[in-house]
Amino acid sequence: MAHSRPSQPDPQDLLPLTPVAFEILMALADGDLHGYALMREIEESTAGEVKLHPGTLYRALSRLLSGGLVQELDEPPDPDSSDSRRRYYRLTALGRRVAIAEAERLQRQVASARAKRLLRGRSL
């Protein structure tokens, strides 16, 4: 595939992710999505807090694509039911590892925020 590269980069080198990039990776973690669905998914999972415009979304997507974190599907997963003009995106293995690494990084940050009593709640 086009995205496979001779040497896989270390996920740690790519952190921290921009919030938008992280949201995209998380949204794609559940399955392949096209742009519109991706946007709706992000909006819903953040309860409307993150509102994306196409420019922002695709700029972030283009980064993720060129970094090999996301790949574009050659064919829509269900050619009958969907508009053939749409492009679908899928999380790559690298993308999944980067998302996990970012989540862990954030978790560590949250934990230290709790330790500093900046956040209330159950300590992990």
Added chain:
Amino acid sequence: VTAPRRERFLDASGRAYRHLLRLYPPAFRDRFGEDMVLLFQERLRDAAASGRVQAIAFWMGSLRDVLRNGLAERRSVVRITPRPPSSRRVRGDFLMDAAKEVRFAVRRALQSPGHTLTTLLTLALGIGANAALFSVVNGVLLRPLSYPNPDRLVRIWDDAPGGTAPFLAVTAHNFFEWQKQEDIFESVGAYRESGLNLLLDGEPMRLEGLRVTSSLLEVLGVEPEIGRGFLPEEDEPGGERVVILTHGLWERNFGADPSVLGKALAIDGEPFAIVGVMPKAFSVPQQPRAELMVPLQLTDDPGRPHFLRVLGRLRPKLAVSEARSQLERVAERLALDSPAQRDWSITLLSLQEATVSRVESLLLMLMAAVGVLLLLACVNVANLSLAKRSRSEQEIAVRNALGASRIRLVRELLLESLVYSFAGGVLALAVGWATLRALMPLSRSFLPRHAEVGLDSTVLLFTASLALASGLLSGLLPALRLSRVATTRGGTAGRGRRRIQRLLTIVEVGIALMLLVAAGLLARSFVALSSVDPGFRVERVVSLDVAALQFSYPDAPARARLFRSILERFAATPGVESVGAAHRAPIGGGASFYPYRVEGKPEPPPEQVPAVSFKAASPGYFAALGVPLLRGRDFTPEEAWQKGGAVILNQTMAQELWPGDDPLGKRLRVSRTGPWLEVIGVVQDTRERGLDEDISSAMYLPYIEAPEPSLVFIVRSRTPWTASSGLVGRLRQAVREIDSAQPISDVVTLESRLRDLVAGERLGALLMGTFAGLALLLAAIGIEGVVACSVAQRTREVGLRIALGARVRHILWMILGESMATVGIGLAVGLAGTLLFSEALSSQIFGIAPNDPGTYVLVSAILAAVGALASLVPAVRAARVDPAITLRSE
């Protein structure tokens, strides 16, 4: 927001968004552009679903989003990807240079807004006038008629002996003969105009209609859009009653419903089955107002007069001239067979020529005028640009010294003038569009193919080429001239340039004079035409048509009874001063001719039976029109409607037939065997066909002697028509009370009929006057600019002269004298040119000679006065020069 409107909004938004995406680098756009547009539209649809405000908010957000991300993406591309080594470096440089020079030119133009505005306006008016006139010429003269193979379509007329009536309508007999000429024609069709009385939705109305042969559509090569054309058997006398609608009527009155086919339409009180609907843009040649067609059902009745309009489609590859000579030979052969046809011939013209020849010379004259006007505009722009550039001569000399090549300077200067002409061309389209909008209503009454005029791609191309040509024309001379400055020494350059400027001014004045003379002649001709006495009084008179319902009033006595009772009812209507009727309108109604024989004179050979234009009239016709009765009396009602037996002549006819003798009591008849008609009156001559036509013989028959199916009623009101608009309603009501199904139509004042009669002349004079006014203005601007420039350059000389004791008056005279010498030469050149071309005007003017000295003198005086005024302004400025300042300025 309704659904279709929202879809349109979404579409338009998508397109706008796609344009916005150009802010992104192309590679990004190629990859994601489509998806982004799609996504944008979906999101916008969501937003629009929640409301208008949300949609607008989303749009604003998207705008910001695209702006920020697009530019950011561009920056990152620039930063990341090193610029690839260009293999097209040279060309790139050249383009870059050109772009830079265009920018430079625009900047320079903006630095002198006054000069730029003058230049742009000059070009916009010059090119715009051409665009407007060319749209007319293109739509009317150039574009082929909108029928298939229009070059094979011809119109044919009968041609009376001795060339007295070369464009006479055709007899049925001749039409049938021509139809047999299969060597010449593929098909021949005929029609005649006929107002048709309709009952539409219970409302009686009269529409313009045509009675056509079944072959007419075949000749034109047009099929109905739905349904069919007429069948040959429907065209036989006594055939089925069928009708074909035009698209407009179908849309307006039948809601474009395809199921109208087969339904009945009440025409003249009888049901006619609708068998077809014509396509949208279709009209029969020269009949743009006709709205429906019924079969002509023609019989070969030798007694019928000339009443048919005939069109033919030539065999393929047969030239019009060849067809003409072949048909002339046919006419000769027919003449041998029947003595009544002796010396009769035919006139055959291509349909295109037949349609437009009447306005061709007017349009070409106006086109020539705007062409000349544009030439003047270009000369003016060149002149102004030279004057303005006097200051940059120094700069150019310096740049040349620094190594700028001459070709580069020329290119730069040309580019500048092209920038002007391009912007001027864009403005010109607006000017042309506005001119056309103003022009079209004024030309409706006389311009053939009126509906086909418009700004189309041909006009756009023409305008673009004119803009390019004007740019080159007005730029080349200054460019060459100024770039030569570089190679000569600065001192002598000024003098050379001034000589060119003088030359250009001479050309401007000459052209302006030519246009002014043409405008003056047309204006005086129009005044002469309008002041011709038509022989009757048009104030407070309306004419209205009543065409008796064909089946309710089948014969002459029935029609006579109808018309008589309408006339009597009208006369009794409150507000009516007098009323009369004749079978043709007094102005623009055309003419009918009858041959006649005079009692006591030997029967002339058939080809020498004289014919005269006649009107079938009612009693009171002359009183209502205000035509003085010179001898005898008017028709009595009994004579007009029942007995006949009388005739009234105009003065010219009475004098021609019985010079020096009393015509009253003399008798004549209008057919070989008809009853003798006694001359009971003589009326004053009238000009009813056209104000520029000579008065000729005319006679008035009692209605019953020529019982035409329709009469035009002439109603003179006691008060002006604007104040008595209720009167038309009362007249309609009067007719309705006699027969509720009988419509009336064409209610027009005679004043407006008279205005329409001279509409072409009025428009010609108006346009030429406008062009001449523009020319005068341009010439004034040119003279002023040149004088101002020459004065500015001679500030030192003027200052020195004043310092040495010259009076202000002397300075004024010196400058004025120089510029007036230029104007004088321009006038002489213009006069010579005008005398050369004035003959071409003679066909367009009436009552005045094309070399009328009064016009020439007047126009020259105006031009000289304007020239003096235009030079006086800068001259006064120069004379106020303070010598101390000027001497110090060096």
